[in-house]
Amino acid sequence: MSKIPIALTIAGSDSGGGAGIQADLRTFAFHCVHGTSAITCVTAQNTLGVTRVEAISPAAVAAQIEAVMSDIGANVAKTGMLLNREIIETVAEQVEKWQLKQLVVDPVMVSRTGAQLIDDDAIASLRDRLIPKALIVTPNRYEAQLLSGLEINTLEEMKAAAQMVHKLGAGVVLVKGGSMMGEWRGVDVWFDGKHWETLTTETVDTSNTHGTGCTLSAAIAANLALGKDLWNAVEQAKNYVTTALKYALDIGRGTGPVGHFFPLRLEKNS
Numbered sequence: 535m536s537k538i539p540i541a542l543t544i545a546g547s548d549s550g551g552g553a554g555i556q557a558d559l560r561t562f563a564f565h566c567v568h569g570t571s572a573i574t575c576v577t578a579q580n581t582l583g584v585t586r587v588e589a590i591s592p593a594a595v596a597a598q599i600e601a602v603m604s605d606i607g608a609n610v611a612k613t614g615m616l617l618n619r620e621i622i623e624t625v626a627e628q629v630e631k632w633q634l635k636q637l638v639v640d641p642v643m644v645s646r647t648g649a650q651l652i653d654d655d656a657i658a659s660l661r662d663r664l665i666p667k668a669l670i671v672t673p674n675r676y677e678a679q680l681l682s683g684l685e686i687n688t689l690e691e692m693k694a695a696a697q698m699v700h701k702l703g704a705g706v707v708l709v710k711g712g713s714m715m716g717e718w719r720g721v722d723v724w725f726d727g728k729h730w731e732t733l734t735t736e737t738v739d740t741s742n743t744h745g746t747g748c749t750l751s752a753a754i755a756a757n758l759a760l761g762k763d764l765w766n767a768v769e770q771a772k773n774y775v776t777t778a779l780k781y782a783l784d785i786g787r788g789t790g791p792v793g794h795f796f797p798l799r800l801e802k803n804s
């Protein structure tokens with residue numbers, strides 16, 4: 535098998551190019567990791583919101599993963615928008631089949647613009663079938679609330695939710711603070727079953743935050759593919775997202791995406 539680091543993203547397409555597969559592949563490329571993909575659904579989406587979602591058939595999702603894994607291989611995978619129960623079950627079967635141990639699960643359920651990105655009856659499958667297979671699961675505030683049943687308004691509540699979600703069986707839970715208030719927006723809580731850690735970066739004052747969660751989980755996967763241990767992978771992914779937020783793109787009339795290739799933009803502009 536090739537020594538080139540390879541990662542697989544299993545996620546939805548965002549026509550606006552800010553989140554989903556588009557953000558994941560850009561993040562992999564930034565890290566010099568070859569990105570492969572299995573598309574689960576197609577969203578018609580822009581900076582204002584999601585206007586249409588169409589699922590890819592579970593058989594076609596399975597075929598994409600089979601095609602990648604049976605030939606190219608990937609030692610790290612991440613999941614994003616999985617949309618429905620059938621797709622989640624298919625992905626869980628494929629993860630088992632190919633023994634994808636380095637699995638980053640971003641349990642995408644609600645977009646920044648408030649759109650629901652998962653069917654109601656799929657949340658239980660995500661909780662019971664996929665999260666237990668994750669090396670790390672990265673819920674945002676609202677996803678952590680749904681998975682833990684707790685309301686989250688404070689750092690202590692982020693910690694309590696991380697502890698509850700950990701009981702679902704993932705190795706590490708990272709509750710992300712991007713939707714919290716004020717300075718908590720740059721704070722994420724890590725819980726590995728024994729220890730809590732708080733990852734804190736400065737709060738970036740921007741409303742262009744579309745795709746932060748996809749970018750963070752893709753950067754964790756990329757760093758794992760590069761051979762970093764999980765803690766270092768998360769720390770460096772968080773720094774990457776923070777800088778990408780500083781170079782967020784002011785496009786469209788709503789929430790613009792983060793700037794994945796910020797150093798290249800800097801060089802071009804100097």
Ligand SMILES: Nc1ncnc2c1ncn2[C@@H]1O[C@H](COP(=O)(O)OP(=O)(O)OP(=O)(O)O)[C@@H](O)[C@H]1O
Binds near residue numbers: 645
């Ligand atoms: N304004 C900000 N300043 C600094 N860090 C931020 C800010 N907003 C989000 N983050 C960081 O971005 C990462 C993603 O967190 P967030 O809570 O935004 O995820 P999410 O809601 O899943 O993202 P997405 O917008 O893709 O759904 C976290 O590390 C979080 O701390």
Ligand SMILES: Cc1ncc(COP(=O)(O)O)c(N)n1
Binds near residue numbers: 545546743744746
């Ligand atoms: C295809 C796809 N995947 C993930 C998200 C979540 O990202 P955000 O919360 O930034 O809208 C999204 N909007 N679309």
